Amino acid sequence: MSHHTAPADGPLGVGILGAGPVTQAIHLPALARLRDVLEVRHIMDVDAAVASSVAARVGAASSTSMDELLADPDVDIVAICSPHQFHADQVIAACRAGKKAVLCEKPFAMNAEEAARISAVSTETGVPIVVGAMHTFDPGWLAAEQNWGDLPETVHTIRSSIVLPPNARFEDFATEIVTRPAAGRPDYSDIEVIKAALQGGIMGLAIHDLPLVRRFTPDFELVEVLQARHVRPFGYAVSLRTPSRVIELRAVMNGTWKPEWTFEAIAGDSALHIDFTPSYVQAGSAVATFSRRDGSETTSFGPYGHNGYEGEWRELAGLARGNRRAPSAQTLIDDLTFALAIAEATVESGASDHANAVAGVSA
Template sequence: MNLSHHTAPTDQPLGVGILGAGPVTQAIHLPALARLRDVLEVRHIMDVDAAVAASVAARVGATSSTSMDELLGDPAVDIVAICSPHQFHADQVIAACRAGKKAVLCEKPFAMNAEEATRISAVSTETGVPIVVGAMHTFDPGWLAAEQNWGDLPETAHTIRSSIVLPPNARFEDFATEILTRPAAGRPDYSDIEVLKAALQGGIMGLAIHDLPLVRRFTPDFEHVEVLQARHVRPFGYAVSLRTPSRVIELRAVMNGTWKPEWTFEAIADDSALRIDFTPSYVQAGSAVATFTRNDGSETSSFGPFGHNGYEGEWRELAGLANGTRQAPPAQTLIDDLTFALAIAGATVESAARDHAAPAHTAGVSA
């Protein structure tokens, strides 16, 4: 993915336009951008609901519209953030690139399949417009500090684990049931295999996907991932065990009435381990803390917390890309992250379907 050919004046903020004015925009991006108002300024909010667009835009003194074309045609907009429903992401990313914007942020997933991802990559390369996918943990200063200090751990780690315990979050629950009509009583029928499959698909692509780029960084043979067991965890969550020829991967999540949220990533080798404690999603609460430990407990090193988290970090990255001071990530990295997530989601759903159809005493899906 080429560095953008555009440059921006350094004496005035870059203009931001946001497609979609829902919870992510309101609870995550606007607060992050408010802390960066010296370099970024929200200038246009688009939403298909005119009242929502106008209300959200009024909070930041921006223009509002119900038309993507109107936002992309706004000369005050330098950077476009795509926060719309995921099925629109690919076409909107491509349109933003073709509109000659300086950089594009797209929420996860930035495409629905590898073909869409390849098409996006080609347009980005052709236009020179860099794309950032909103995997906020990859921009968290705690993760970046770990990256600078982990030595050969990505090559030597044998166990990778992502563990998430959160209170209920309607956005994640809605993502998991987007494909289906939410039952009137709000209680999905998990004896229906299609409901179960949709819940697991949504869990991987709506929640696990935050950490899958991190998992892939520690999984050199990620093309050969195999699901050993996939279990749906009620009311919303999953327990998935995977392996590659050289790695064991554990993905766990549950959303319940917890009083103590926890979001951790671990990479364990024979002689050392890394643990990263992230702040909960939707919380503007500083960075993650990365801790390295030797197997004999003789040495422990911690990095963080730092003054900002990955939400703000991704906007800092976008500003750098737009003004030409940072290099965009290779297109293949974004494609590999997506295909890795899709492969895990697909294999998880297939495993759950097989176990669901198996006799009760051998079934591997339960709650």
């Protein structure tokens, strides 16, 4: 492949590790709208046929090797869209390869030890890392942030509620952890199936909104799970609290015709309600609405012309050009630690409820 150096104002080159559904249905359409800023130059996937066919759609080089992609001088920004267990090593390798910025799909690490290693390398190399929690880049959320005043300090209840039709990503997520029974019907009497479903629910779905929850939870280190239930076929109902907050996380994926993804933060006399677009939807942003208890005032922001998928790529381009300040790695670590703590406590609570229920049945 001939090497061409991008002019200072030309598009930056993007390399993508992993060419699965998220790359195909989310990142490529978002990047297609930003052609003047970003250009896909290299796609890597362990399956050579997938890599070459997806790369052909965008006129990019393809390979089955991470090292080959990282050695490609046409790649300025690396996006990591591979299975979770590879994220940490790939983030570290991309930083060491001297790239200008790294996007990692969530979760960017599987445990606190990996997160600490990433943080050290990010500090040492100065390469900015962005984690693909797309809601934090949504213009509707950013407008809320600019207008919420002291709401984060005064909130008492926070809710994240997700109703989505099933999509293959969550099935794939489940098979990474638990091999599906041959009949294709999960065995709900198996404690491991329940634990994997709860772990997958928090780390695959709730994790999108946990950075938002954390912004409204100053005492997030003191979070405890009051109740955790697995909701069939895929979903969860989790109640948490800190000394100053009540947090409710709910999700269900079923044959719904009306998807909904909402975030609420409620204080004594005012509240914030955000309606996000469902996953995989490319058009339009979230809408944020502030209301007062006495009904005197309601203010809405949005929808804007683009959503968080495009927002995160705009942010990456700015970081790679050095005209935006990188998010602190500590913020990413705090977000991950918060998610891992909730996932762990949720799995534990769901498992003990399950054990009690089974004991009750056999008694």
